[in-house]
Amino acid sequence: MQHTSSGVGFLDGVGHNNFVRNWDCYLRSATFYRIFKKKATDSFSAIPYLCTLLNCVLWLLYGMPFVTKNGVLIMTINGIGAILEMSYLSIFMKYAPKPGKV
Numbered sequence: 001m002q003h004t005s006s007g008v009g010f011l012d013g014v015g016h017n018n019f020v021r022n023w024d025c026y027l028r029s030a031t032f033y034r035i036f037k038k039k040a041t042d043s044f045s046a047i048p049y050l051c052t053l054l055n056c057v058l059w060l061l062y063g064m065p066f067v068t069k070n071g072v073l074i075m076t077i078n079g080i081g082a083i084l085e086m087s088y089l090s091i092f093m094k095y096a097p098k099p100g101k102v
Contacts, residue, residue: 032091041096049092053085 035041056078061067063074 029088032088035095036091039095041092044092046089046092046096049085049089053082053089056082056085 031044035044059074059078060082063071063078065071068074
């Protein structure tokens with residue numbers, strides 16, 4: 001297989017890698033739809049979502065141009081993941097009971 005410098009493979013890789021990497025974030029949307037619909041967090045914990053947000057933010061920092069050259073894929077994948085996790089956590093905090101917010 002011969003690689004060309006057309007950039008089409010790069011753009012295809014960006015879309016595919018973003019989708020695959022953030023698949024776990026997309027799957028959580030069903031859980032947060034349920035939280036939004038019930039207006040209660042039930043027995044869910046915010047810890048996994050906080051850990052995923054921290055992971056995305058750290059990888060986002062690693063992908064910055066002053067740390068890694070050509071870190072576009074790292075930045076786009078983890079930027080999308082961080083935005084999704086922040087939106088999930090905002091929904092969680094809105095419907096969490098007072099003791100669960102701390």
